[in-house]
Amino acid sequence: MERLVALFEKHPDICTDTRQIRPGCLFFALKGEHFDGNMFASQALKNGAAYAVVDNYQGTDPRCILVPDVLQALQQLASMHRSxxxxxxxxxxxSNGKTTTKELIHAVLSVRYQVTTTQGNLNNHIGVPLSLLKMGSKTEAGLFEMGASHPGEIAFLIAMVKPNAGLITNISGAHLEGFGNLEGVKQCKGALYDYLHAHGGTIFYNADDPVLMQMLEQRTIRDHLVPYGTSKQPVQSALEDGVLxxxxxxxPPIRTNLAGLYNTPNVLAALAVARHYGIENTKAAEALARYIPSNNRSQWIKTGRNALIADAYNANPMSMSLxxxxxxLTEGKKKCAILADMLELGASAHQSHRGIVEQVEQMGLDQVFWVGPLFSKAVQELGAAGMCFAKVEDLVLHLGRHPLVxxxxxxxxxxxxxxxxxxxxGVC
Structure with a gap:
């Protein structure tokens, strides 16, 4: 590792894809289900990489650095760099709102700091170390999102990130296929509270959320707590012209570019972080108003035909219901929903989809389109309204012939x- 650390100091640019090689970078030959980066090490060097970190190499090129495991080497390097x-x-x-909350916090922290943050949702065992290694000489603060779908993953990522502050947005039945039940989710995500409590870190928490409050009480955490929520401060939130x-x-009033009242806690979380780090109220509010969501996360899109609430990046029972x-609550005489299956719910999948169908039935929507076998089965069992499609492509063809307007x-x-x-x- 000493040699790898020394090389990173001279070449602080990491690449894992030969199609994105930058001159002088370090290429890490990661492996996946359908590829082995070791096979592309020579190509990476030809494309301009200064060195290639490999764990299976029979050649003699001194620019190939042989390690026992490339992924572990990447993670160890990131941990040392963070230290x-x-x-x-x-x-x-x-469980919900991680990336949106991260982006809102990034917006307010950037008022005062040069922030290195997770790009997109690169929040797993590969994305987190890659994000940490982006911290450079100009970095003044770090902001990192951590995702998990199996027990122990958050604790593993925390050991790399070593945060001195943090928050859990909420806990719900997401990724139950990996966690088994809600207690499994709480235990995994709660590792962040455990670490911050043990190391004297600051915990931002939604005081309106009984699950989070219970998790803090169970750990008898009393110090370094920063609450936020409607129970802690006078708050009014409304949808105006589709946005929060x-x-x-x-x-000052914060007119966001976010669709969804459910983003109110995320906005309040960002304001709590801003206050803690000494960012003036007006500047924090202005930063939040400037943030524009992307990647189909809480986007309000006017197409000329319709107004879309595009929130199609993730879904679980809680986020779907909200x-x-x-x-x-959104203004508009004609309201429709296009809902696709919620994945990775394990044994609770069927009942969860039935619950959403029952909620939709009570809403009296003008039109509903269901996509995927899980919703289709629930709709048929309940005799619910709406048209079912096996896959998205089929719905695209249908809407091309029978437009929504x-x-x-x-x-x-x-x-x-x-x-x-x-x-x-563009069919919508």
Whole structure:
């Protein structure tokens, strides 16, 4: 590792894809289910990489650095690199709203600091070390998102990130296929509280969330707590022209670019972080108003035909239910929903999909389109309204022939169901 650390100091640029090689970078030959980066090490060097870190190499090129395991070497290097940084490092996890909350916090922290943060949702055992290694000489604060779908993953990532502050957005039945039940989710995500409590770190928490409050009580955490929520400060939130507007005492009205009242806690979390780090109220509010969501996360899109609530990157029972409640509160005479299956729910999948169908039935929507076998089965069993489609492509063809016009349309489903193709197709 000493040699690898020395090489990184001279070449602080990491690449893992030969198609994105930058001159002078370090290429890490990671392996996946369908590829072995070791096979591309020579190509990476030809394309301009200074060195290639490999764990299976029979050649003699001195620029190939042989290690026992490339992924472990990447993670160890990231951990060591993080240990040298002494500024604020905030970590966040949760079942819903992680990336949006991270982006909002990034917006306010950037008022005062040069922030290195997770790009997109690169929040796993590969993305986190890659994000940590982006911290450079100009970095003044770090902000890292951590995701998990199996027990122990958050604790593993925390050991690399070593945060001195953090928050859990919420806990719900996401990734139950890997966790087994809600207690498994709480135990995994709660590792962030455990670490911060043990190391005297600051915990930002939603005081309106009984699950988070219970997790703190169970750990008898009393110090270094920063609460936020409607129970802690006068807050009014409303949908105006489709987007969330938040009014908080002491701040100018914050007209966000986010669709969804369910984003109110995420806005309040960012304001709590801003206050803690000494960012003036007006500047924090202005930063939040400037943030524009992307990648089909809480986006309000006017297409000329319809107004879309594009929230199709992730879905679980809690986020799906909140999105439907938000649709019911949105202005518009004609309201429709395009809902695709919620994946990775394990044994609870069937009942969870039935629950969403039952909620939709009570809303009296003008049109509903269901995508995927899980929703289709629930709809048929309940005799519910709406049209069912096996896959997104079939729905795109249908809407091409029978266009939706003049509607407010919620588009929600797990990323693996491919609703992004529907949004990109332009048929809505």
């Amino acid at each position: 040298r940084f002494t500024g604020p490092v905030l970590a966040l996890t949760g 507007v938040v009014r908080v005492a002491g701040y 999105a439907l409640t938000n649709l019911g 003049g509607a407010t349309v919620l588009i929600k489903g797990s990323n693996g169901m491919g609703l992004s193709k529907l949004i990109a197709s």
